[in-house]
Amino acid sequence: MECGREQDHAAFRLMLGRICTEKMSFKVKTRNSFGATAPPFIDYLKEILRRYPDGGQILKELIQNADDAGATKVVFIHDEKNYGHESILTRKFGKYQGPALYAYNDAKFTPVDWKGIQDTGRSVKLKDPNKVGRFGIGFYSVYHITDVPWILSSDRLAMQDPQEDLFGEGCGGFQWTLADNEDQENVKKFKDQFKPFEDILQHISQKKWTEVVLEDQHFDGTLFRFPLRNEISEISDNVYNCDKVAELFDSFIADAELCPLFLKSVNSVSLIHVKADGSVKVMLEVTCSEKVVLESSDESIIRSSTSFKEITVTSEDHKETKNWLLTTCCMKEGNVPKLDSLAEKLCFLPQVDLAFLCGQNRDSIDSRLSCFLPLPNNESNKTGLPLYVNACFGLTDNRRHIKWQEEDQKHDEGAMWNELLVKEVLPQAYLRILKDAIELSKDSVLSLSSVYGLWPDITHTEHKEKWHAVAQDVLQCLFREDIAVLCLAADEKRFVRPSEAVLPCDSSTSPEISAVIQSTLISCGVNLVKIPEWVERAIEKAYPHPETLKRVTPTFIRTILKTNLQNVPKEDKISLLEYVLSDGTYEELQGLPLLPLSDGTFRSFTNKEEDVAFIDSNAFPRSLLPGCKNLFIPHDLSTTCQTHLKTLATRGRHVVLCIMYLNK
Numbered sequence: 001m002e003c004g005r006e007q008d009h010a011a012f013r014l015m016l017g018r019i020c021t022e023k024m025s026f027k028v029k030t031r032n033s034f035g036a037t038a039p040p041f042i043d044y045l046k047e048i049l050r051r052y053p054d055g056g057q058i059l060k061e062l063i064q065n066a067d068d069a070g071a072t073k074v075v076f077i078h079d080e081k082n083y084g085h086e087s088i089l090t091r092k093f094g095k096y097q098g099p100a101l102y103a104y105n106d107a108k109f110t111p112v113d114w115k116g117i118q119d120t121g122r123s124v125k126l127k128d129p130n131k132v133g134r135f136g137i138g139f140y141s142v143y144h145i146t147d148v149p150w151i152l153s154s155d156r157l158a159m160q161d162p163q164e165d166l167f168g169e170g171c172g173g174f175q176w177t178l179a180d181n182e183d184q185e186n187v188k189k190f191k192d193q194f195k196p197f198e199d200i201l202q203h204i205s206q207k208k209w210t211e212v213v214l215e216d217q218h219f220d221g222t223l224f225r226f227p228l229r230n231e232i233s234e235i236s237d238n239v240y241n242c243d244k245v246a247e248l249f250d251s252f253i254a255d256a257e258l259c260p261l262f263l264k265s266v267n268s269v270s271l272i273h274v275k276a277d278g279s280v281k282v283m284l285e286v287t288c289s290e291k292v293v294l295e296s297s298d299e300s301i302i303r304s305s306t307s308f309k310e311i312t313v314t315s316e317d318h319k320e321t322k323n324w325l326l327t328t329c330c331m332k333e334g335n336v337p338k339l340d341s342l343a344e345k346l347c348f349l350p351q352v353d354l355a356f357l358c359g360q361n362r363d364s365i366d367s368r369l370s371c372f373l374p375l376p377n378n379e380s381n382k383t384g385l386p387l388y389v390n391a392c393f394g395l396t397d398n399r400r401h402i403k404w405q406e407e408d409q410k411h412d413e414g415a416m417w418n419e420l421l422v423k424e425v426l427p428q429a430y431l432r433i434l435k436d437a438i439e440l441s442k443d444s445v446l447s448l449s450s451v452y453g454l455w456p457d458i459t460h461t462e463h464k465e466k467w468h469a470v471a472q473d474v475l476q477c478l479f480r481e482d483i484a485v486l487c488l489a490a491d492e493k494r495f496v497r498p499s500e501a502v503l504p505c506d507s508s509t510s511p512e513i514s515a516v517i518q519s520t521l522i523s524c525g526v527n528l529v530k531i532p533e534w535v536e537r538a539i540e541k542a543y544p545h546p547e548t549l550k551r552v553t554p555t556f557i558r559t560i561l562k563t564n565l566q567n568v569p570k571e572d573k574i575s576l577l578e579y580v581l582s583d584g585t586y587e588e589l590q591g592l593p594l595l596p597l598s599d600g601t602f603r604s605f606t607n608k609e610e611d612v613a614f615i616d617s618n619a620f621p622r623s624l625l626p627g628c629k630n631l632f633i634p635h636d637l638s639t640t641c642q643t644h645l646k647t648l649a650t651r652g653r654h655v656v657l658c659i660m661y662l663n664k
Contacts, residue, residue, distance in 0.1 A: 041162055041172070042234055045143055049236055051398045052141040056251030059103075060373045061141055062224070063259060066105035066266055067372070069113070069222070073268045075204055076252075077102040078245045080276040084192035092166050093193060096148050096227035099242055100196060103224040104204045105266075109153035117151070118160075118173075145240050145248075146226035147233045152197060153222035155179060157187075157213075163234050178217040187213050196225060203272060203280065249273075253284055257313045258374045260288040261324065262353050262390040285314045290326070293445070294436045302428050304329040306436040309355070325356045325446065325454075327436060329429035339420045346394070346417060352429040353390040356437075358450045362386065362457070362534075369393070369402060376400050384461035385471065386453055387433070391421050404466070422470060430474040431481075438485065438495055448492045448530075457534035458541050475542035489530040490522040498543060501529040503536065505552040509579065516575040517552060524564040528552070554583040562592055570600060574637070581644035586651065595656065596637065599630040605656075613656050615642070615649055 059076060066074050083097040109117075117139065142149055148166070150159040158175035161167065167174060176183040187194055198209035200223065205212070212219050228240040249271050252259075259269055267290075271283040288311040296304040305328050312321040330351040333340050343350050353370075368374065368381045370390035375381040380401055383389060394403045394414020403415040434454055440446035456471035478485060484495035489504075502521065505514055521528040531539075540546060550556070558580050565573070577594045589605035595613055596602055603611045614632045616622040622632045633645060633656075649656045 045140060045162055045235055048140045049144055049238075052144075053398065053400070054141075054144040054238065054248075056248060056255065057376075057399070058141045058144060058248065059252045060255075060259070061139060062103045062105075063263070063266060063269065064373060065139060066103075066107060066222075067263045069105065069107035069109075070265050071105035071107035071222075072265055073104075073106045073270075074266055075102075075104040075270045075272060076249070077104070077200060077203060077272045077274060078242070078249065079196070079200060079274040080242050081196075081199070081274060081278065082276070083195045087189065087191045088193040089186075089190055090166065095230060097192070097196070098230060099228050099245075101145055101226045101228065101245055101248075102200050103226070104200075104221060106221045108220055109151070109156070109222055113153075114156065114158075142224075142226055143235055144238055145228060145245075147229055147235050148227055150197075150225040150227075151222065152219050152225075154220075155218050157194075157197075178213055178219075184214060184217075197223070199274075200225070203274070249283060255374045255377070256284055256286050257311055257322065258370070258388070260286060260311060261309065261326070261355050261374075261388065262370050262372050281316065283316065287312050287314075294439065296432070300332075301335045302329050302331055302425075302432070304429070304432045306433060306440075323358045325358055325433065325437060325440075325450065326353065327355075327429055327433035328353045329425060329432050331425050331428070336420065336424045339417075339424055342413060342417045342420065346413060348392045348394075348417060350421065350425055351391060352421060352425045354387050354429050354433050355390070356387040356433065356450070356454055358446065360453065362453060365460075371395055371399070371402075375402070382464075383467040383470075384464045385456050385467060386460075389426065391418075391425075393421070394418050422466065423473075426470060427474050427477055430470075431477055434474075434478065434485070435483070441487075442493050442495070444493070448487055451487070452532050452535055455535050455538055458537050459534070472542055475538050476544070479539075479543050486529040486531060486535075489518050489528045492530075496527050496529065498539065498549060500527055501550065502527050502556070503529060503539070503549060503551040504531065505579075507533060513575045513579050516572045517557065517579065520564075520568055520572060520576065521552070521560065523567065524560055526560065554580045554585065555588060558588050558592055561594065565593055570596075570602075573602060574634075574641070578638055578641050581641060581648075584644070584647075586648050589648075596634050597630055598632050598634050615646055615656065 062076075063074050078099075078101055080099045082099070085091075085094045085097055088094060088097065143162075147163060148159055148161055151157070155178050156175050157178065158173060160173040162172055164170060164172055176187065178184070194209070201207065201209050201212065204223065205219075205221070207216070228242070228245065229236065230239060230241070232239065252271070256269065256271075260267055268285070268287045270285045273281045273283050275281070288309055290307050290309045292305050292307040294306040296302060307326050307328075309324040309326045310321060311324065312319065328351065330349060331339060336350075339350050342348070365386050366377075367383065367385060367388045368377060369383065370388055371393045372390065374388075378400075394412075394417050395401065396403060402418055403409060403412055405412070405415045405419050409415050434451075437446055437451045437454055441448055441451045456474060458468070458471060461468040461471045479498060482497050482499060484497050484500075486496055486498060486501045488494045488496060505517060509517075518528060518530075539549070543549065557576065561568075561576060561580070568576070573594055574596060577596065580589065580592065580594065591604055591606065593602050593604045595605050595611070597613060603613060605611070612631060614622070614625070614628065616632055616635075622629055622635075625631075633642075637645075645656055
């Protein structure tokens, strides 16, 4: 039997007092005693529950601990059954024989873990930057649900009793060693007490309870049992019934598909419901698999890898698989000294992970921040960027928000760390995922829509100052490197630099005319690129010398077409004519063979008499010149074209004549 920590502290203080008394020349009197004291564990626990919200975050904490332990599988079980009261340790255990929540993972406790889960407020992860949150104060959020958590793992079965109610004052828990003969006899004797474990093992293990306890004397995994609090206790007045567990599961399900995204080892999470009659329903199963496809070169200032992560969510009536592009980027030591010093001091990794959902509709993007598991879905955790951002962020006390260097915490080291991650590491990670996406697209592994889908949309970040700065920084770095990031319209596997590209016409041009312009320029061998509107906005806002870029304009098309109209179909020429007339710069039409006639031929815009063309009107129809019908422009030209040509005729430019003026 293990007694409570208060007894240990009392013994320690007594010993310390004796040592101090021996060294001092005067005798310490009780009334002169002075010094800070630690609060009782119950008070400490209450404060944690006040700060840590009830809800799906509890399950996330347990997943984090499992991931740190190297587990690959996590199962949560809501068991509504009630168990017998006859053969239990004491009658006080009776109220804990009802419905419970179980959490299982396939990693087992080490001696360090057994110590860590008993050390109040001292996480065993503190000196290990690879640990997410193993048995830190986050674990104590389970006391929202229970007063008496049980743990079965490796060679022990233990339970904690912070209220010191079950075994008496001074004893905050109890543990059984599976290999101990006396403890084994107790397990055999008090069958009802351990019946919940016997029943639950059938859902998570190939072995029976008797095999684990009596034969193997070892459980190759970890199983927590949290009996639901069915009455107000000293720990909490939060009575937890089966409806609340259902709400807990629903809260978790909302983020379930995101949970394995940034974890290191956990690739399966399940929710199981065991009803009071013993019937079993698998409510949800989330599985994922990962395949690394690209890694950074040694000379880079970062270590990075890019992979595909496939996540499948299976519920009772639905199954869906989504494919994610995931890039992990860690800044190498020696490049940012302040980042290095904080990483060592805080025991954090200078690493940022980015995840992009392939094939998503940009209008439905709702990406947000993660600290290994998704942070709450509130506005402060949304970035406006098209991908999910994960890092070992410094979080607020309740682990719901990221710290920033605001007025009241300018010198907070967690906030300083976050600012450096976002400024120094995040842009590098963003550039890496963009570059890797292009390489994967060239190999037909990733679609072009996904490549462009990764680009930040300035309009989505304008109202978020910090993330708007990130988006601009990423784009400026991208353009500064002048690398091939824009895809040719002629070949989706070929990319060119912005300085080599011809940008498409603006969005005011009709889709039909835009399509004709594209096919014409492609046939002319022009480096026309194919970009969505948000990429064009990015170029307009962030390219260092926008005036040097080549764009599709009426002037550009007029220049190209003067020598490249041989194989252009008649219908396309009409569309091109409408476009080159659209800006009213008629003097640039000189020599352009795009003046249409009714016989289907085209003449050049010149001042020569042989290039004359007529325009009729209601008052002066073409029938007035019966021998010259072929010299009239087509009657089915668009209104826009006709209006421009009539304007051209009134200005006396080129030989485009209106009958109305010939008769004056």
